[in-house]
């Protein structure tokens with residue numbers, strides 16, 4: 001590992017500084033002459049350059065080799081990880097028009113704790129109480145939001161409230177989550193090899209995990225047919241499971257789950273599917289990256305039973321923008337909305353909830 005590391009670093013010398021900089025969250029290489037980094041949520045162009053396109057291509061090929069893959073005309077796209085866990089995606093010419101393109105999403109050594117999110121103003125104390133209650137009450141929660149809105153970070157924070165004596169099965173495409181629980185068992189999918197063999201999908205791993213006696217399932221992200229497997233797992237037990245999905249609103253999250261479940265290829269009437277979604281999912285925690293670059297939990301909503309075949313959600317808390325500075329900074333506050341339907345359940349178990357007016 002160490003050796004592979006120093007070998008790779010040789011090829012990645014032009015961006016070594018950014019790989020070592022904990023403030024840099026992403027490194028984006030668009031051909032040899034253009035390197036951008038994301039620092040504290042803001043993209044900036046750097047003066048770093050690679051000596052030539054072949055040198056950059058060699059770096060990408062070596063990343064591929066280090067994970068036993070090839071990057072060539074037959075396999076012009078690469079998903080890989082650096083030895084430190086950072087995620088890499090690369091595309092080579094002629095698909096990439098400006099030369100080899102590489103995006104590196106740095107592996108966060110210290111994932112965002114809920115305390116940090118509080119201090120950044122990403123969530124309010126009331127929001128934290130609601131999140132804690134959802135986990136303690138074993139509600140099934142989906143974290144929704146746009147690309148890079150902070151879904152995975154929120155899922156990680158949610159998982160930190162799972163008690164230590166529960167057996168948690170974690171399934172991801174590329175390991176990002178860092179569960180602190182003693183009894184967390186983590187799995188990662190595998191892509192097919194160059195002959196198209198050996199693929200192991202999220203669906204496969206959900207099937208396995210159900211035979212491994214989970215108390216809760218934590219699935220990194222739902223993107224396709226595995227939605228159906230998750231819904232079925234949730235409707236047959238495993239309360240307190242959680243995942244993320246790309247969606248624009250809490251309601252959209254439910255429709256996305258539905259659409260993903262249809263991708264499973266299993267024939268199921270839409271209404272049956274819809275009622276599975278509504279009964280499996282108890283709450284949606286919605287994240288967003290606002291126009292000033294700040295990331296927030298902009299809403300927490302409960303999912304109510306279907307009415308006349310339509311989804312219904314009940315907003316418990318939401319972000320309200322009040323003003324925007326000349327320099328674009330957004331000001332506002334988190335506002336309590338409807339009382340949770342699980343108020344009584346929480347009070348019996350002495351679980352604190354926000355003081356609703």
Ligand SMILES: Nc1ncnc2c1ncn2[C@@H]1O[C@H](COP(=O)(O)OP(=O)(O)O)[C@@H](O)[C@H]1O
Nearest residue numbers: 025117120122146147148149150151152153295
């Ligand atoms: N509340 C937050 N405040 C500041 N940065 C955040 C926050 N949440 C996430 N980030 C950062 O934003 C980037 C994307 O977060 P991530 O959770 O991976 O988003 P997603 O899963 O939606 O793509 C990461 O670098 C992460 O550290």
Ligand SMILES: [Mg+2]
Nearest residue numbers: 151152221244
């Ligand atoms: Mg994510």
